[in-house]
Amino acid sequence: MKYEPVTIKDIGKALGLSTSTVSRALRGSYEISSETKKQVLEYAEKVNYRPNPIALSLKERRSSSIGVVVCEIANNFFSQAINGIESIAYNRGYHVIISQSHESYEREVVNVQHLASRSVDGLLVSLSGETSDVSHFTHLHEKGLPIVFFDRVSNEIITHKVIADNYKAAYDATVHLINNGYKNIAHITSAPFLSITKERLEGYKAALLENGLPFNEKYVKFCSHGGMIVEEIEGALNNLLHIKQKPDAFVTAGDRITTGSLTAIKNLQLKVPEDIALVGFSNTNIPELMAPTLTTIRMPAFEMGQVATELLIRIIESKRPVTEFETRVLQTEFTIRNSSGLSPENKK
Amino acid sequence: MKYEPVTIKDIGKALGLSTSTVSRALRGSYEISSETKKQVLEYAEKVNYRPNPIALSLKERRSSSIGVVVCEIANNFFSQAINGIESIAYNRGYHVIISQSHESYEREVVNVQHLASRSVDGLLVSLSGETSDVSHFTHLHEKGLPIVFFDRVSNEIITHKVIADNYKAAYDATVHLINNGYKNIAHITSAPFLSITKERLEGYKAALLENGLPFNEKYVKFCSHGGMIVEEIEGALNNLLHIKQKPDAFVTAGDRITTGSLTAIKNLQLKVPEDIALVGFSNTNIPELMAPTLTTIRMPAFEMGQVATELLIRIIESKRPVTEFETRVLQTEFTIRNSSGLSPENKK
DNA sequence: TTTTTTTACGCAATCGTTCCCGATAACGAT
DNA sequence: ATCGTTATCGGGAACGATTGCGTAAAAAAA
Known part of the structure; x- marks a missing residue:
């Protein structure tokens, strides 16, 4: 039946x-x-x-749907981005198929293959933390499948990209900490392969150097799983706190890492910002409800999703092959709250 | 090309x-x-x-994929539930297609129609807050499309259902507040149509009556949009605070409503729990980081997604028509933190 | 009235796959 | 020598929709 x-x-x-x-x-x-x-x-x-859309897909070799590849949706940034994606796609008559890589390279490959064989008309991709080889995208892209990257992009593939101004964001956050009197600023960040990691690291570095502070590699900790594993963050934090010249502040990249770090700090009975100050990349909708209220860099997630989708649909519906590609850089939102308050010395 | x-x-x-x-x-x-x-x-x-999965779908009239209909994924409960769904579906060879109703009835209908015409092998559904008529599901279900409801279920359709013990959860939360000395306990909850709303309301009511407290309809506020609109929550809260016998505590249903209420309280410069205490249904992963730390009822979201998916796949892969259906009730997790601390009077 | 044009529709191929029937051997049994 | 069996494989219909091409009848032009 x-x-x-x-x-x-x-x-x-x-x-x-x-x-x-x-x-x-x-x-x-x-x-x-x-x-x-x-x-x-x-x-x-x-x-x-x-x-029957399936019969149509078989015949027309298109499905009026776009595939989304992200590492996980249980993450404020991505769920907000997906809302942006959906808001555009829905109005333009496309359906959205979401798949999660859970930061796993193999899983990303499988998902991409499957989406392609489902005749998605295009792909919106944010790379997994494990992905250094992007040939699974290259093949499809060369054969004409439209792809737009957002947030975690690859520069090996020439196509539209939508990113946030991670350099400036990290730069501003670091400068803010410096201005508030912190001198030993650490950086807990995501997987080293990722574009966002590199950009943020550069911004952090530049801020230090331009302000006469040394850049110390020991102050930079990578979380390959993007904070999905609690131990990873705890390890990074413990490691930082055992350096002889203990950091007095840090910048955390990503929602999970930010909240994970805060939890770890809390467990160590340290006070923020007195013992250690914090600025975090975070798209949480309750920064005001946290204790202390959290100084955040908010990614323009919804807009990034929207812009990426518009660019993708533009490629899909273009009559002739698209050869001119652009990289849209959207601005982040920096909100100063209590977690990065004046350093104890500066208060005096 | x-x-x-x-x-x-x-x-x-x-x-x-x-x-x-x-x-x-x-x-x-x-x-x-x-x-x-x-x-x-x-x-x-x-x-x-x-x-080619599309050719296969056309021929076999099945797609090895299951459709998920939820109101929004940018919500801890649902994103966690979807992770549970995916964890099972992926291992059993099914792909997951997610669609959001954004609490809109029309959108839910459109999504369901589309998923059905895409030959999904089954549907996992959590109803939108606007949905009182479920005939768009009835038709499909009668024609043999397997459907499993989770969280927000309909009792008009006889099939497997997976819910949390909302009655007990609300009951326990209310009793806890009563035991801590609160006497005027309000309830801010979701759309009145929803099963979860009714169950929680009953639990709340029973706890009051069994403990010699009156049930006051004015103390119950429904948020039809489930808290997606901030004004809705602010309105409910303002309304509550202008009752002559002001509530001294409340129970909030749902993630959005809980955080929305807290924000509104904070904006009103009220102290929690001194001015007003709070127990909230919330699947946030940072209840400890909030100020005050939040007493929560946590839904077994991941497990609910898993169980629902297992039940669905059981129907899908069953040789003969399934006629025996069950309703699984999973337990919630009640964690007492500071937001529901002893009432000022009880402290003395 | 004959020819041409227009109108209005059907046939069949196509997309990729499966599967029901046949078809053609080879081979042993009678 | 004939038949039945088995092993291997191909032809073609089917799934639902679109579309180029062909064509009958009707209408218009000659």
Whole structure:
């Protein structure tokens, strides 16, 4: 007892017409008499006919759907970005298929393969933390599958990209800490392969150097799993706190890392910002409710999703092959709250 | 320049075999010689052949995918539930297609229609707050499409359901507040249609009455949009605080409502729990980081997703029609923290 | 009236795959 | 020598929709 929707053939049989006539009548072709057309349309309406998208996909080799590849949706940044994606896609008649890589390279490959074989019309991708080889995208891209990267991009593939100004964000955050009197500023960040990691690291570095502070590699900790594993963050933090010249502040990259670090600090009975100050990349919607209120860099997640989707649909619907690509850089939002308050020395 | 994967026909042509032979060889049919089989398998491996899932879907009327209908993924409960869904589905060879209703009935209908026409093998559904009429599900269900409801269920449709023990959760939360000395306990909850709303309301009511406290309808505020609109929560809260007998505590249903209420309270410069105490349904992963630390009822979101998916796949893969259905009730997790601390009077 | 044009529709191929039937051997049994 | 069996494989329909091409009848032009 399967679900059996009414097909164009059923309509044809019921009305004594061929499938081609029914098809053309439904699309309003000029070569069908208005009588027949009316008859078909009314009957189709009556039986609630819906064209089978699978049959269409098979024939047209397109599916009116776009695939999204992110590492996880249980993350404020990505769920907000997906909302942005959906808001555009839905209005343009595309459906969105989401898949999660859980920061795993293999899983990313499998997901991409599957989406491609499902004839998605295009792909919106934010790379996993494990991904250094992007050949699974290259192949598809060379064969003409439109791809737009957002947030975690690859510079090996020439296509549209949508990113936040991570350099400036990290730079501003670091300068802010410096201005508030902190001198030993650490950086807990995501997987070293990622573009966001590199950009943020550069911003952090530049801020230090431009302000006469040394850049110390020991102050930079990478979390390969992007904070999905608590121990990773705790380890990084413990490690930092056991350096002889203990950091008095740090900048954390990403939602998970930020909240994970805060939790670890809390467990160590340290006070923020007195013992250690913090500025975090975070898209949480409750920075004000945290103790202390959290100084955050907020990613323009929703907008990034929107822009990426618009660019992707532009490629998909372009008549001729697109050869000119752009990289959109959106601005982050820096909000100073208590977690990065004046350093104890500066307060005096 | 479309993406053109290799087909079974290509293999046949290259090897001088018919498509049927190739197909059978790939499926390991007994009526193909092991030589041919080997030849085909090797060539298929070489050219990285992947069966076209769309063609398969068209032919087999199934897609090895399950559709998920939730109101929004940018919500801890749902994103965690989806992780549970994915964890099972992925291992069982199903792909997951997510769609959001954004608490809109029309959108839910459209999404369901689309998923059905995409030949999903089954549906995992959590109803939108606007949905009182479930006929869009009834039709499909009667025609044999497997559906499992989770969290926000409908009792008009007889099928498997997975819910949390909302009654007990709300009951326990209310009793806890009563025991801590609060006497005027309000309840800010989600849309009145929803099963979760009713169950929680009953638990709240029972706790009051069993403890000799009156049930006051004015103390119950419904947020039809589930807290997606800030004004809704602020309005409810302001309304509550202007009752002559002001509430001294409340129970909030749902992540958005909980954090929204806390924000509103903070904006009103009220202290928690001194001015007003709070127990909230919330799946946030940082209740400890909030100020005050939040007494929460945590939904078993991940497990609910897992169980629902297992039940769904059981129906999908069942040889004969399933007629016996069950409703699984999972336990919530109640963690007492500071937001529901002893009432000022009780402290003395 | 004959020819041409227009109107209105059907046929069949196509997309990739599966699977029901046949078909053709080879081989042993009768 | 004939038949039945078995092993291997191919032909072609089917899934639902679109579309180029062909064509009958009707209408218009000659």
